[in-house]
Structures are given as C-alpha cells and as structure tokens.
Amino acid sequence: MESARDKRTREIVEAEDLWLLDSVDTEGYVCWGCGITMHPAAWEKDKKVRAYFKKKRNIQHHHDCDADAETTVIRQGQKESVRNILDSAPGLMPSGLKLIEQRPVVEPDIAGGENNSSSTRSVSSASGEGNSPERQSRRQVNAIRNICRAFIRFPHDRDMSLNIPGIDAHTYKAVFRKLRAPIQRYQHRRVNHSTLVWKKFEQDEGRLIISLSGEWEKDEFGDCKASRPYKLHIEWGDWSQAKRTLVRKELEAAKEEAKEAWKKKRDERAQIFFIGEQNADNPEIFHVTDYRLICAIVGHIAE
Structure with a gap:
C-alpha cells in the first residue's frame, strides 16, 4: 500500500514521507481502511526502491476495506469514469492542495487501537468524532504527489474540481500542463509535467538539476537524443538533509522503476x-523551492 494511518497522530501518511524520518516505528501504522497493522518496507536510506506498507502474510484486510478495494477502482478508472466512487473517497481524487508545515498531533488516549481506524477520519476531526466518524468526501492534501497520481489514474474524470493556491484553474484537466517542444515560455502557473531523461543528476549544496524531455534531434546513427531539454533546478540550499533525501530517493526510485518498465516493454515512463x-532569461529552466511541490511517478499519461 502507498499509505497508512499513523496510530499516534491518526494522520494518513504516504510511504515516501518515511524518508523524512530519522527513525521509523515499524509497529506504528495501520490500514486506513480497516485498521489491521501495516509494516513499513523499503524505507531505509540505502534502498533503491520506493517505500511502501505491507501487511503480515497471514493477515487479511476486512472484507469491506476501502483501502483494499482501491486497486479495483484504479483499474476501472483507467477504462471509464468512476466519479460516483471518487466523490466519496477521501484520498483517491484529492480536492486540493493545502501546505501545512507542522503536522497536527492528537493526545495519546485519542489515538485508540487498531480497530478504530477509518478511511473517512481526518486528523482535524479525530478528536471530535470518537469511534463513529461519518463518511467524508474528497480531502485536501499537503503535497502534490497524490494529486498527480489521481491525474494519471483517472483520465476519464479530469473534469473534477481541483483547487491549488496560486493557480487560476480549477479542474484536473485545466490545472495540469505538459511541457512541449519547441522550448517555449508559459504565461500561467500550472502543475507542469514532463518525462525524466535518463541522465545523471547534477547537484551541489545549492541545488539539484535534473533533465526533462524537450527538443530532440537524431544523431549520426539515427537515434534520437535530447538536444535542448527542459531542466528543473531544485533549489534546496536551505532544506534539511531529510528533505533532500526524500526528493533524491524518489527521483532515483522512479528512474529504476522506469528502466524496469522499459525492459518489460511496458508503456510507462518516469513522469516528473x-x-x-x-527562469526569466532561460525558458528551458524551471525552479522549484518546496519539496512538496515536486514528485516522480512512473506511469502512462493518457491524453
């Protein structure tokens, strides 16, 4: 699973965010849908794969677990609209972005046991609803990763609303923008996306530079190569080491996943x-200053 609920804070935590932590409580997470224990996996700093949560082999999700049913919904969403489901699923199709630096924490006696977990219980309402929360609709998230996953997974529902501060568009279809060739200047702020070029990252104390798809040309052997790629400058000079690690590991994991997909001839790419x-002077360059405003996901984007 990509996410689980923290037993202590009652917050739904994405597996990639475990890379931010100095230590991980391997017994501290439960399924947000039915409350069974979920163990973090591949979260260690030396792992080259993406972090995730897994259950014990002999334990099954409850029969009506919303989290366990996600796979079926995602598969169906690739073929047709599943809006009737997404409207009442808090995490599958986020309603917007709300950046909150400090994560809320509840009192220990509120956190409760495993069986108190619910796919509809938000952090802000956990202390007021006790053990009988009402089903909630779509929720805001604190980073763009889940928003971008939804964009890939549900191509037939991109007319659903999406509100991101600083962006003057309000549906998934209008908010996202593919960077196209030739290199050009864009007038409006959007969630940009492009394919990661398999090139070594450049980095120093001030920034990490990654190459994206852009303008291409054929070499003497007839193979295409990037002649003028878009470049993303991740300005991490004032970031903590944990935030740098999160972004770098996600990019590295996406590159490895994309290589594996290519070997298996799957139509999936590392999407940034x-x-x-x-940049005001060089339109091929973009600058990102917040680790929550960048993510790398391997998948196929239907247009």
Missing part, C-alpha cells in the same frame, strides 16, 4: 510533476 517558476 512540479509547481515552479520559469
């Missing part, structure tokens, strides 16, 4: 999503 500023 970000909200950033285009």
Whole structure:
C-alpha cells in the first residue's frame, strides 16, 4: 500500500514521507481502511526502491476495506469514469492542495487501537468524532504527489474540481500542463509535467538539476537524443538533509522503476510533476523551492 494511518497522530501518511524520518516505528501504522497493522518496507536510506506498507502474510484486510478495494477502482478508472466512487473517497481524487508545515498531533488516549481506524477520519476531526466518524468526501492534501497520481489514474474524470493556491484553474484537466517542444515560455502557473531523461543528476549544496524531455534531434546513427531539454533546478540550499533525501530517493526510485518498465516493454515512463517558476532569461529552466511541490511517478499519461 502507498499509505497508512499513523496510530499516534491518526494522520494518513504516504510511504515516501518515511524518508523524512530519522527513525521509523515499524509497529506504528495501520490500514486506513480497516485498521489491521501495516509494516513499513523499503524505507531505509540505502534502498533503491520506493517505500511502501505491507501487511503480515497471514493477515487479511476486512472484507469491506476501502483501502483494499482501491486497486479495483484504479483499474476501472483507467477504462471509464468512476466519479460516483471518487466523490466519496477521501484520498483517491484529492480536492486540493493545502501546505501545512507542522503536522497536527492528537493526545495519546485519542489515538485508540487498531480497530478504530477509518478511511473517512481526518486528523482535524479525530478528536471530535470518537469511534463513529461519518463518511467524508474528497480531502485536501499537503503535497502534490497524490494529486498527480489521481491525474494519471483517472483520465476519464479530469473534469473534477481541483483547487491549488496560486493557480487560476480549477479542474484536473485545466490545472495540469505538459511541457512541449519547441522550448517555449508559459504565461500561467500550472502543475507542469514532463518525462525524466535518463541522465545523471547534477547537484551541489545549492541545488539539484535534473533533465526533462524537450527538443530532440537524431544523431549520426539515427537515434534520437535530447538536444535542448527542459531542466528543473531544485533549489534546496536551505532544506534539511531529510528533505533532500526524500526528493533524491524518489527521483532515483522512479528512474529504476522506469528502466524496469522499459525492459518489460511496458508503456510507462518516469513522469516528473512540479509547481515552479520559469527562469526569466532561460525558458528551458524551471525552479522549484518546496519539496512538496515536486514528485516522480512512473506511469502512462493518457491524453
């Protein structure tokens, strides 16, 4: 699973965010749908794969677990609209972005046991609803990753609403923008996306530079190569080491996943999503200053 609920804070935590932590409580998470224990996996700093949560082999999700049913919904959403489901699913199709630096924490006696977990219980309402929360609709998230996953997974529902501060568009279809060739200047702030080029990252104390798809040309052997790629400058000079590690590991994991997909001849690529500023002098360069405004996801984007 990509996410689980923290037993202590009652917050739904994405597996990638475990890379931010100095230590991980391997017994501290439960399924947000039915409350069974979920163990973090591949979260260690030396792992080259993406972090995730897994259950014990002999334990099954409850028969009506919303989290366990996600796979079926996602598969169906690739073929047709599933809006009737997404409207009442808090995490599958986020309603917007709300950046909150400090994560809320509840009192220990509120956190409760495993069986108190619910797919509809938000952090802000956990202390007021006790053990009988009402089903909630779509929720805001604190980073763009889940928003971008929804964009890929549900191509037939991109007319659903999406509100991101600083962006003057309000549906998934209008908010997302593919960076296209030739290199050009864009007038409006959007969630940009492009394919990661398999090139070594450049980095120093001030920034990490990654190459994206852009303008291409054929070499003497007839193979295409990037002649003028878009470049993303991740300005991490004032970031903590944990935030740098999260972004770098996600990019590295996406590159490895994309290579594996290529070997298996799957139509999936490492897709980079970000909200950033285009350089005033060099339109091929974008700058990102917040680790929550960039993510890397391997998948196929239907247009």
